[in-house]
Every structure is written in C-alpha cells, then in structure tokens.
Amino acid sequence: MIHATRAALFAALLTLPAALLAQYNAYPPSKVETANTTLLVDIDHRPATSLDGEWHAIVDPYATGLYDFHHVIKRNGYFMNAKPKPGGGPVEYDFSISPTLKVPGDWNTQRPDLFYYEGPIWYQKDFQHTSKPNTRTFIHFGAANYRSHVWVNTKSVCEHEGGFTPFDCDVTGVLHDGNNFVIVAVDNTRIPDGVPTLQTDWWNYGGLTRDVSLVDVPAQFIDDYDLHLVRTPDESSTNRTIEGYVHVEGAAQGATVSVSIPELHATARATVGTGDRALIKLPVKSLSLWSPENPKLYKVELAVSSESSEDTLEDDMGFRTIEARGTEILLNGQPVFLRGVSIHAEAPMRTGRAYSQQDVDTLLGWCKELGCNFARLAHYPHDQRMTRAADRLGIMIWSEIPDYWALQFDNPVVLEKSKQQLGEMIRRDRDKASIILWSVANETPVYEARTKYLTTMANTARQLDPTRLITAALLVRTEKTAAGSNKIVDDPLGNALDVLGTNEYIGWYEQGPAGADTTTWDIRYQKPLIMSEWGGAARAGRHGAADQRWTEEYQAEIYKHQIPMLNKIPQLRGTTPWVLMDFRSPMRTLPGTQDNFNRKGLISDQGEKKQAFFILQKAYKDKTLGKAE
Ligand code: GCU
Numbered sequence: 001m002i003h004a005t006r007a008a009l010f011a012a013l014l015t016l017p018a019a020l021l022a023q024y025n026a027y028p029p030s031k032v033e034t035a036n037t038t039l040l041v042d043i044d045h046r047p048a049t050s051l052d053g054e055w056h057a058i059v060d061p062y063a064t065g066l067y068d069f070h071h072v073i074k075r076n077g078y079f080m081n082a083k084p085k086p087g088g089g090p091v092e093y094d095f096s097i098s099p100t101l102k103v104p105g106d107w108n109t110q111r112p113d114l115f116y117y118e119g120p121i122w123y124q125k126d127f128q129h130t131s132k133p134n135t136r137t138f139i140h141f142g143a144a145n146y147r148s149h150v151w152v153n154t155k156s157v158c159e160h161e162g163g164f165t166p167f168d169c170d171v172t173g174v175l176h177d178g179n180n181f182v183i184v185a186v187d188n189t190r191i192p193d194g195v196p197t198l199q200t201d202w203w204n205y206g207g208l209t210r211d212v213s214l215v216d217v218p219a220q221f222i223d224d225y226d227l228h229l230v231r232t233p234d235e236s237s238t239n240r241t242i243e244g245y246v247h248v249e250g251a252a253q254g255a256t257v258s259v260s261i262p263e264l265h266a267t268a269r270a271t272v273g274t275g276d277r278a279l280i281k282l283p284v285k286s287l288s289l290w291s292p293e294n295p296k297l298y299k300v301e302l303a304v305s306s307e308s309s310e311d312t313l314e315d316d317m318g319f320r321t322i323e324a325r326g327t328e329i330l331l332n333g334q335p336v337f338l339r340g341v342s343i344h345a346e347a348p349m350r351t352g353r354a355y356s357q358q359d360v361d362t363l364l365g366w367c368k369e370l371g372c373n374f375a376r377l378a379h380y381p382h383d384q385r386m387t388r389a390a391d392r393l394g395i396m397i398w399s400e401i402p403d404y405w406a407l408q409f410d411n412p413v414v415l416e417k418s419k420q421q422l423g424e425m426i427r428r429d430r431d432k433a434s435i436i437l438w439s440v441a442n443e444t445p446v447y448e449a450r451t452k453y454l455t456t457m458a459n460t461a462r463q464l465d466p467t468r469l470i471t472a473a474l475l476v477r478t479e480k481t482a483a484g485s486n487k488i489v490d491d492p493l494g495n496a497l498d499v500l501g502t503n504e505y506i507g508w509y510e511q512g513p514a515g516a517d518t519t520t521w522d523i524r525y526q527k528p529l530i531m532s533e534w535g536g537a538a539r540a541g542r543h544g545a546a547d548q549r550w551t552e553e554y555q556a557e558i559y560k561h562q563i564p565m566l567n568k569i570p571q572l573r574g575t576t577p578w579v580l581m582d583f584r585s586p587m588r589t590l591p592g593t594q595d596n597f598n599r600k601g602l603i604s605d606q607g608e609k610k611q612a613f614f615i616l617q618k619a620y621k622d623k624t625l626g627k628a629e
Helices: 002-014 018-024 357-370 384-393 412-429 448-464 492-496 513-518 552-567 611-621
Strands: 048-050 053-059 100-103 120-129 135-141 147-152 155-161 167-170 178-187 212-218 221-229 240-249 256-261 266-271 277-284 298-305 310-317 322-325 328-331 342-344 374-378 396-400 435-442 469-474 477-480 485-489 499-503 519-523 529-533 572-575
Touching: 100 120, 120 212, 135 147, 155 167, 212 310, 221 277, 221 298, 221 310, 240 256, 240 298, 256 277, 310 384, 322 469, 328 572, 357 384, 357 611, 374 384, 384 396, 384 412, 412 435, 412 448, 435 448, 435 499, 448 469, 448 492, 469 492, 469 529, 485 499, 513 519, 513 552, 552 572, 552 611
Parallel strands: 342 374, 374 396, 396 435, 435 469, 469 499, 485 519, 499 529, 529 572
Antiparallel strands: 048 212, 053 100, 053 120, 120 178, 135 167, 135 212, 147 155, 147 178, 221 240, 240 277, 256 266, 256 298, 266 277, 298 310, 322 328, 477 485
C-alpha cells in the first residue's frame, strides 16, 4: 500500500514546478539557516583538541539522511549514527564502514565521483572527551561550505549558513566522558537566496574545508575583543594609546580584565561592566608601528579573573592606524600606495580549496616575490592562516564577503545572511593589523534596491569596526569618445565607501590591449581609488604573437598598456590585478586552454610564472606603477 501511495506521490512529484521540486531534494530554502552558533575569537591561540583527519562520509543527494519520503524531518535520521543489527529494522546506512574524506579539505578534489557534486554529504567522527568542572566545551569549525547542521551524540547542537566564515557550537550539555561522536551534514547546493547566489566564477568546493577542533574554556571566558591604536595628530609619535574592549562570556559580578604587552611593560585593568564588556585604555611608550616595512607583532596577554575562575588568552598583534584623507590612503599618517594582486583561495599545485600553511606560504611567498605590499583576498574570507601570515609578512589586506554579482538585493532574509557573514569576518580578523579594508561587494548591478542593501552593509561594517576603511569592487560605465573611450566612475554606492574599488578588463573583455592607451578615466568622487581587477588570460607556456589571445605575449601586452594608463589616474592609490594564480571555475570550459580553470593568473596553478608576472614585478620593484600622493 505504502509503496503504491509513494509511487503515486513520486508520479505527482514529477509534474511539480521546478522551484517546488527543488525543495524535495535539498534543505527547505529561504530561512536563515544559522542557529545556536557562537564565535570565539583568537581560537588559534587556545589549547584545543583537533578533530582534523579522516571522517567517515555518506554522499546523500536526496537528503535521505534527514527527510522521510514526505519531506518531513526524520526522527531516526543519519544523525542517530545507527548500525544495522541482526533482527533489527532496515538500517540502510553505516558510517563505520563508509568511505572517508579528509578534513580539512573540499570533497571535490578528493574523489573523482565528487568533482562536480553539489548536495548534502554526511560527515561522522568519533572522539574521546573528559569533562572538567566549571568548563564549557565548544566544537569550532574554521569554515564549512555552504550550509551545515551539526549533531553531537544524536543531539542537534547548531546550524550554520555561509561557506567561508568560522562558527562554534556549545556542546557542553551533550558530551559524555569517554566515547562521543559528531555528525555534520554539509550541503553545498547553490541557492537563489544564498550569499553567494547561483553563479560564481569559482568552483563550488564543498565540505569541511577548514580545521575542526574541540575547545574547552572556563565558564567565565573571553570570547571577543577589540584592541586598536588611537589616531593622533602626530602619527609618528611612539608614545601612544591602545583602546578597545574585552567581552567576557559568563562574567561574574565584579570580574576584572587585564590586558598586557610585556615587551612594552604596559598593563591596563578594568572591571567588566555594561554588556559584559571591560573598556580598555592602555598607554604605551616606544611603540613600534606595524607596516609592510616593519611588520612588528607584539605578544598581547589578556585575562579575566574573579573569585570563582580565571581565563587567559594570548595573541600576536601589530598596531597601526589606517585612514583616508581626500584621495590619499594614510598608513600611520603617511600616504601609501597599495602594490597588490588579487588572490583566490585555490591551493597551488594540488588545487582545491586552500587552507594549509603550505598553501598560504606559497601564495603569499609569490606576492612578496612580485614586490607586493598588499593583496585582495577574493571574494570571500580566506583561512585565518592567510591573515596571520599577512600580519607576519607585512602584506596589507583587502578582505571581502561574497556579496557577489546578482544577489537577491530586495530580499531581507538575504541581507541578514550578508550581515551575519560580515559580522563573522570582522569578528575573526579584527585583531589583524594587516587588514586595512573590509569589502562589502563585487561587481553588483546598479539599481536602487542593491544600492540600499550595500549602503546598509557599508554602514554596518563601519559600526562594527570604525578603525578600518570600507570598500567594494564596482563596475564602471564606458562611453565611446572620439579618441577612444571614457570610463566613468559614478556608481551611487561610492557615496557609502571610504575607498573605491573598480574593475576593468580593457584588452580582454573589451577592446585590445592598446585600448588602454586611448582610455580616459572620469571619477566622480574625491576618494582614493584601487583598480581592484584588470588583466587577461594566458595558458602558461603558450607562446605566439602579441595579438594572439591565450598566449603569454598577449597577456603581457595587456599589462604593458595598462600600467601607463593606470599612472594617468590622479587618485589611483592601489592596484590588485586579476589574478595571482589560475583558479578552478565551472564557467571556464575551453578544452586544451581553460579546462575548468580561469587562466588570468600571473602564475599557473602548477606554479609556472607567465611573462606578465615579470612585467608587474618590475613595475612594483621599480615603483613605476602608482603614486602614494
Ligand atoms: C570578474 C569577477 C571575477 C572573475 C573575473 C573574470 O571581474 O569579479 O570573479 O573571475 O571577472 O572574469 O575573470
């Protein structure tokens, strides 16, 4: 009977409109999917139990592990971690004998059958735990693309949406002493009301793409802080003040916080007050300001104590100021030019989502080799290893959330998702001196709802962090002129930004390389401008005439003509050509040339430097591209 009804149901299903059908093979859409998550900052300085390694995995395209055939959430879903038992009911899954996937890592480059896979995959891992008195335990995810639902010992503990920002789940109440298990359903199905939405020029790598760990903290602990250098009229002075707050979760009445920088013999103490924050004012003498030339990091010690408990935390932080003044960008009060490059989190050589120290050292090593003091991390927050390394190497950073192309800008649910990702990005990396710019969007269509949405985002970023500059990568209008073309920067979103980012592809998507020679720029804002994307593609090792597309010579020709054009833009204060390294994209299918890679890299995914790499390197090393003032 049941089967007959189900057969009838499936028959009925096949006639349902696509949108409704979509519901039946993935999570229900259009609901903010982040619940019960927290975010402990500076997690990489806390003692933790790593859960990285091999996890059992079940590929579940129909979400059978969660929904019954009427699409109702099951009570006995895969989160129960059941096993077939002799004489028992038909259990049709068993993690313990299922293949494994490495964590961290995307699933697409781990198994050929998952290369194009988009949908839910269930991860399962056993772990040991011993509870301690007065202690809370969190499971921390560096990132999981795109939506994830977490169960521990069959109990649902949290859900998260967004593939590039960290989150934690409090598991204190569901842990046992001894054997435990965690199950995470990760679904990288692209959804219209997602951030990003359906189309991206990067591969939709799915999975537990960054570290997973268990973190124990005292019942009263530090979960967030802001410590920044106060701007002063005399920015060169080394006798300065560091200000901010320390937020204490579970703060006891009268708990006191201390912030110390031993190397500077400086300590500030404050009582936890309103909003469980202790306000910090720390005068320091002989402070060495962070800059690309002097990426000085100080050991910072934070502590909260009360009669009942104490929590301590360390961080490695640099102190600098960044501001915009007219059309200049000032680092520690001095005009600066941002010699940069755009980077995707694609792993060099092995390809796939980058996460490891080796991935980071290779990518930023190439940046240094190129002569960069700046990098645009596109189009989403990269692994924290990247921003830590930028702090150490002295590379200033543009960090961005994937408000990319045509989001549903008129959908308030989507705005909440963007705000959530923005909040997580800023919270994780607020302590990084290298980060000077928060970007709230890339190449979004100019219309009223979009400008309203992104203006809200820019203002939200400014509220969350008034110490950094807010930007976005804008499209520019082109007018034909007698001489050639005129690029007009008058996107209304420019009003809400501190620094303008503009993308152009003269020589690739429009005109030939020499088109740059006859292109003028009409920028309708007295603000600093970063040319956030420019360039063209080449297959490494392919050579030919300078007017032959896909050759290194053609790409080099674009760079040769771009540099003089860029130098004619009076308020140009930075450049981040597209892109440091070739990266995988489903939009790039030309066989034998692209093979699912965007080939605009200055370096191939296998590390081959193209001619354009050396042209840009020379311009950066000789400082013949760009002026700070
Ligand atoms: C766009 C976009 C990038 C894309 C690039 C390209 O500008 O921002 O994400 O990869 O162009 O077309 O190569």
